[in-house]
Amino acid sequence: MLNDSHVVLCVGCGGVGKTTTCAALGLAAAMRGKRVLCLTIDPAKRLAQSLGLESFDTEAQTIAPEIFAKAGLDVPGSLTVMMLDTKATFDDLVRSLATDDTQRQRILDNVLYRYISTTLAGTQEYMAMEKLYAVKDDDRYDIVLLDTPPTSHALDFLDAPERLVSAIDSPAVRWFIKAFSDSGKFSLNLLQRGAATILKGVSKITGGGFLEQVATFLTEFNALFGSWRERAEMVASALREDGVSYVLVTTPEPMSIREVLFFSERLRDQNMAPDAYVVNRLHRVHDVDASEEAIADAMVKHQLLLGDKAPRRVAEAARQEARLASLNRLNLYALEEAFPEEGTPPAVAYIPDYYRDIHDVTRLAWVAAQIAPQQG
Ligand SMILES: Nc1ncnc2c1ncn2[C@@H]1O[C@H](COP(=O)(O)OP(=O)(O)O)[C@@H](O)[C@H]1O
Ligand SMILES: [Mg+2]
Numbered sequence: 001m002l003n004d005s006h007v008v009l010c011v012g013c014g015g016v017g018k019t020t021t022c023a024a025l026g027l028a029a030a031m032r033g034k035r036v037l038c039l040t041i042d043p044a045k046r047l048a049q050s051l052g053l054e055s056f057d058t059e060a061q062t063i064a065p066e067i068f069a070k071a072g073l074d075v076p077g078s079l080t081v082m083m084l085d086t087k088a089t090f091d092d093l094v095r096s097l098a099t100d101d102t103q104r105q106r107i108l109d110n111v112l113y114r115y116i117s118t119t120l121a122g123t124q125e126y127m128a129m130e131k132l133y134a135v136k137d138d139d140r141y142d143i144v145l146l147d148t149p150p151t152s153h154a155l156d157f158l159d160a161p162e163r164l165v166s167a168i169d170s171p172a173v174r175w176f177i178k179a180f181s182d183s184g185k186f187s188l189n190l191l192q193r194g195a196a197t198i199l200k201g202v203s204k205i206t207g208g209g210f211l212e213q214v215a216t217f218l219t220e221f222n223a224l225f226g227s228w229r230e231r232a233e234m235v236a237s238a239l240r241e242d243g244v245s246y247v248l249v250t251t252p253e254p255m256s257i258r259e260v261l262f263f264s265e266r267l268r269d270q271n272m273a274p275d276a277y278v279v280n281r282l283h284r285v286h287d288v289d290a291s292e293e294a295i296a297d298a299m300v301k302h303q304l305l306l307g308d309k310a311p312r313r314v315a316e317a318a319r320q321e322a323r324l325a326s327l328n329r330l331n332l333y334a335l336e337e338a339f340p341e342e343g344t345p346p347a348v349a350y351i352p353d354y355y356r357d358i359h360d361v362t363r364l365a366w367v368a369a370q371i372a373p374q375q376g
Contacts (some may be wrong), residue, residue, distance in 0.1 A: 001275050001347065002029045002372055005245040007136050008145045010278075012249035013259045017280035017351070019043055020358045020367060021249045022147035027364055028372035029143050030077035037141040038081045039131060041149055046359035051081070058085040071361040080141070082131075084149075089127040090117040092134075097224040097231075107224075112217040122167065124149045125160035126232070133235045158239065158266065161232035169222075169229065177218050245275040250335070252282055252328035261338050274346055278371060279332065281353040283324040290318030 001008070002025065010022040019040055026038040037060065043053075051063050060082045068075040091108060098104035107113050117123060125148075132146050156163075203211050238244070246267060250260040264274045288294075295311040298304075339345050349371040358364055 001245050001247075002032060002034070002143065004243070005143060005275075006243035007132065007241075008143065008245045008247060009132075009148060009239075010146065010247050010249055011148050011263060013256055016249050016251050016256050017278070018249045019147050020047075020364075021247065021278050021280065021351075021371065022145050023047065024358075024364055024367035024371055025247070026079050026081075026145050027073075027075070027361075028368040029145075030075050030079040031073065031368065031374065032372075033076040034142040035077055035140065036079050037135060037138070037144045038079065038147070039084055039128070039135070039144065040081060040147040041084050041128070042147075043081075043083075044357065044359055046357070047364070048081075050360040053081055058083050058088050067361060071365065073361070073365055077142075082135075084128055084131055084147075086124045086127045087117045089131050090123065093127075093130060093228075093231075094224070097228060099223075103220060103223070107217070107220050110217045110220075111213055113221075120164075120167070122156065122160050122164045125156045126164045126235075129161060129235050129239065133238050136238065158270065159236075161236045165229050165232045173218055173222075176215060177222055240270070240272060246272065247276045247278055248274045249278045249280060251280055252331045254331055254334070257331055257335050261335065264338070276347040276349065277335065278349050278351065279335070280351045282350050283321055283328050284352055285322055285325045286318070288318075290315055290322075 008025060010018045010025070012018050019042060022038055022040060023043070026036045029036045048054075050067075052067050053061050053063070055061075060080050062078055062080040065075065065078075094107050094113075095104055098107065128146065128149055132144065135141070136144050138144075248260045248263055250256045260277070267274055292311040292315045295314045299306055299310065304310075336348075351367055351370045354363065354366070356363070358367055
């Protein structure tokens, strides 16, 4: 997949390891000689620092080759990281769509714009797609990896372009704009009596200027719609092109598996298929004697000063780990059963739970080796 894809999207619910997977895939591709761009959202501070990314700005930052060399990694390609910033991307979009400087500035300065560009549901997903669209054909990179936003619904981004456009280009909004633009200023007299009463009530609470702000904003934003809708359609269809791969990330927990299964169904509905699954934080059955006696013997042999209770506690921990491991296996049947019977089965990579955060290059390389082992 890393050899053939041009764009890879990592999808899954929050906390399952999407960002880690995305970074590890990026490293794996760079180790195969690719020039990689990782678009990421919320990298752990310590992981970013260990990659030498001190500032969290939206400029592309290429990881210094010395950092890989110091970790003993052979990386013939390159790894560039860019943080996604919803507001900055939205601002860029307004700049590119606006027809003149005053219009541009009025929109950017509007209170409502500031709200929509940061908090409106769907904006974050849409802007991630927008950014992806803007960089995917950049010939400085062979492959672009996208860490999708941690939405409660991992699949929101698929219809985010359409949803965001229709939220703003709705009958209610058109009605509002009409009330405003017929008279050139906002006039309650032009409205039906009922509506006027409601809006009068609203302006009592919000202060007189607020409705004006809303109307001004909507009117101006409306002027950009034509081209925005077109663009949103292009963005949406770019997600369905050849060379775009989907990696579904899950843990072995039932909730997370259910989410990922739901997501793969949604992809199939749209005539796309998940190309690979990553099952992260898997517990393993350890092939060691974890009886209390064996642990006590090992403590003597390795001169561990752990006290009398240690063998019992360690043995109990080992039993729990084994229980978790078999529970994980059971849960994963549900995932494997859902794979289509005909055709090539999707690739599945398993990443063990390392019990410690993946916060440095060396550990990231462990994950990379699990997901995409180097051949030869
Ligand atoms: N296999 C693993 N073993 C140990 N820690 C992990 C593993 N995968 C992820 N983590 C840690 O879990 C946390 C959440 O991972 P992250 O990739 O940021 O999740 P997401 O992006 O899906 O929210 C991070 O601190 C990361 O280092
Ligand atoms: Mg994340």
